[in-house]
Amino acid sequence: MGPGLNPGRIPLYLFKIFIMEKLALIDGDSLLYYEMGKPTLEEAMESLDMRIEQILNFAGTTKYAGFLTLGRCFRYNIAKTRPYKYNRKGGTPKPPIFYALKEYIKQEWGFYGVQGLEADDLVAIHADYQNTVICSPDKDVLRQLPGKHFNYGKMEFVTTTHDDAYKFLCMQILMGDSTDGIPGIPKVGPKTAEKWVNEDASLSMVLNKYIEKFDIHEGIHKFAETFNLVYLVKSFEEMQSVGLEETPELVIKDSKDRNTIEENDSDW
Numbered sequence: 001m002g003p004g005l006n007p008g009r010i011p012l013y014l015f016k017i018f019i020m021e022k023l024a025l026i027d028g029d030s031l032l033y034y035e036m037g038k039p040t041l042e043e044a045m046e047s048l049d050m051r052i053e054q055i056l057n058f059a060g061t062t063k064y065a066g067f068l069t070l071g072r073c074f075r076y077n078i079a080k081t082r083p084y085k086y087n088r089k090g091g092t093p094k095p096p097i098f099y100a101l102k103e104y105i106k107q108e109w110g111f112y113g114v115q116g117l118e119a120d121d122l123v124a125i126h127a128d129y130q131n132t133v134i135c136s137p138d139k140d141v142l143r144q145l146p147g148k149h150f151n152y153g154k155m156e157f158v159t160t161t162h163d164d165a166y167k168f169l170c171m172q173i174l175m176g177d178s179t180d181g182i183p184g185i186p187k188v189g190p191k192t193a194e195k196w197v198n199e200d201a202s203l204s205m206v207l208n209k210y211i212e213k214f215d216i217h218e219g220i221h222k223f224a225e226t227f228n229l230v231y232l233v234k235s236f237e238e239m240q241s242v243g244l245e246e247t248p249e250l251v252i253k254d255s256k257d258r259n260t261i262e263e264n265d266s267d268w
Contacts, residue, residue: 023252024056024064025126027136028111029119030153036098044097045104052109053255055152059133062255066111067122068102074116074242078228079182087181109258114248117233124232125239126250140177143168144232167201172230173223174206182229183222185213203227 031048038044056062075084105111114122120141123134129147136142137153146162160168174193176184184193188209196205211219233239236247 021061021063022059023128023132024059024061024150025123025132025134026052026055026064026066026111027119027123027134027138027141028066028068028105030137031105032098032101034153035101036095038097041097041100044101045108048101048105049108051152055135055150056255058152058155058157059135059150061133063252064135064255065126065250065252066105066109067119068106068111068113069118070113070115073118073121074244075118075229078225078242080225081183081222082181084229085181087178110251110253112251114246116244116246117239117248121233122248124234125236125248127234140172140230140232144172145234163201167197169231170197170201170203170206173203173226174209176226177230180229182226184226185209 031051034051035044035048038047052066056064073084078084113119117125120136120138123136123141124145126132127134127145127147132147134141134145134147134149135152136149137151142149142151142158143160144165146160146165149158149160150156151158171190171193172184174184174188174196175190176182196209199205207220207223210223213219214222228242233242233244239245239248
C-alpha cells in the first residue's frame with residue numbers, strides 16, 4: 001500500500017491496482033450457526049477464529065470483507081403470496097451464544113451488514129469475477145454468481161460460469177425455494193425445471209410457464225414476485241429498485257493486521 005492510503009475503506013478498483021492478491025468475500029451468517037453449538041463461548045470464539053483463518057488460507061489471501069445479515073431484509077416486504085421464510089416460524093430460539101458470537105465477529109474481525117440486505121446480497125454486490133473469491137456454503141451464492149468460489153461448508157472450490165449462473169436463476173424461479181418459503185410453480189421440482197431450462201434457458205420461457213399454469217395476470221404477478229425473492233441484488237441500482245437507498249461501502253480488512261495487534265481479550 002502506498003503511504004497514506006487507508007486499506008479499510010477504498011473502492012474495489014483501487015484495491016485491484018494496489019494489491020495483486022484476490023479479495024475474499026465471506027458470507028458470515030453460516031459461520032455463526034456452525035459455531036453456536038459449542039459448549040462455551042470461549043470455545044466458539046476460538047473455533048470461529050480458526051475457521052476464518054482456514055477460509056483465508058484456502059482462498060490464498062489475507063485480504064477479506066466479511067458480511068452479516070442485520071434484521072429483516074427487503075424480501076419480507078416483497079413477499080405477498082406467503083410471508084418470506086414463513087416456514088421457519090416457531091423454530092428453536094437461537095441460544096445467547098449466537099448473539100455473543102455475532103458481536104464478537106463484528107468487533108474482532110470487522111464483519112458488518114447493511115439494513116435491508118442479506119449477507120448474500122452484499123457478497124453479490126461486491127463480487128468481481130476476476131478479483132474476488134466468494135466464500136460461502138450457501139447454494140444461492142455459489143450457483144447464482146459466476147466465478148471460482150470456496151464452499152467453506154464442504155471445504156471445496158466450486159466454479160460457476162455465467163451460463164451456469166443464469167440457468168440456476170431460471171431453475172430457482174421455476175421451483176421456488178422451500179428453505180426460505182418461496183413459492184414457485186406448483187409441482188415443479190429440480191428434474192422438471194432442469195429439463196425445461198436445458199431446452200430453453202431464458203426468462204421468457206420461465207414467464208411463459210407461469211402464464212401457462214396461471215392466467216396471464218396472475219402468472220406475471222407470481223413470476224415477478226418469485227424472481228425478486230430469489231434474485232440476489234448485484235448492484236447499487238438494483239438496490240434502489242427494491243426501495244433501498246443506503247450505499248453499501250466495501251470495508252476491506254487484512255488478517256495480517258489483526259495478527260500483529262497485541263492480544264487483549266479483556267472485552268471477551
